[in-house]
Amino acid sequence: MKKLLFVLFILIAAVLCAPSAAAVTSGYKTVAGHTINLSTDANSYTPRAKSIDVTARKTGNETVYYRFTLQKRVGGTWKDQRFSLVGSFKSATPAKEFYIVNHTAGTHRIKMTLYRNTNWTGVKGYIYTPAFEVRK
Structure with a gap:
């Protein structure tokens, strides 16, 4: 009985202390x-991953128009x-x-383009996530 309790304790401790999937974040930028x-x-995508999920948060309540673009590092350029x-x-x-089935393995990042207008014209600027790996 003591052995069983000890094993259960170790399993519960392992689950509680296991690191969660770490996300790649740009940090807040203006x-x-x-x-x-x-x-x-996530900071890395395995062959079992189905998609790269991206989100953005901001302060204030003004509407922002944006485009997320997946970029791949090819020969030193994005x-x-x-x-x-x-x-x-x-x-x-x-x-x-971004569904992984549509993309090849390698180093990637997400580019967020901010626009002035509702029809996604008038570029205001860009924000990028740090690089992450997609493995196939």
Whole structure:
């Protein structure tokens, strides 16, 4: 009985102390008068991952128009990938997903482009997440 309790104690302690999936975050940055935090749901994506989830949060209540673009590091430069996601928000975006099946392995980051206008014109600035790995 003592052995069973000891094993249960170790298992519970391991679960409680296990690190959660760490996200990649830009930290709060001010661009064009908006203080925004851009983050993904993990810092590395395994072959079992289905999508890269990205969210943005900001202070204040002014509407921001944005585009998320997945970029890949190719030969020392960042190249936009085919897909991008657009929207607007006042405090936080819903989680937007880039499906991994559509992308190749390598070093990636998310670029957030901020716009002045509702039709996604008039670029105000950019925010980037730190780099993260996608493995296939």
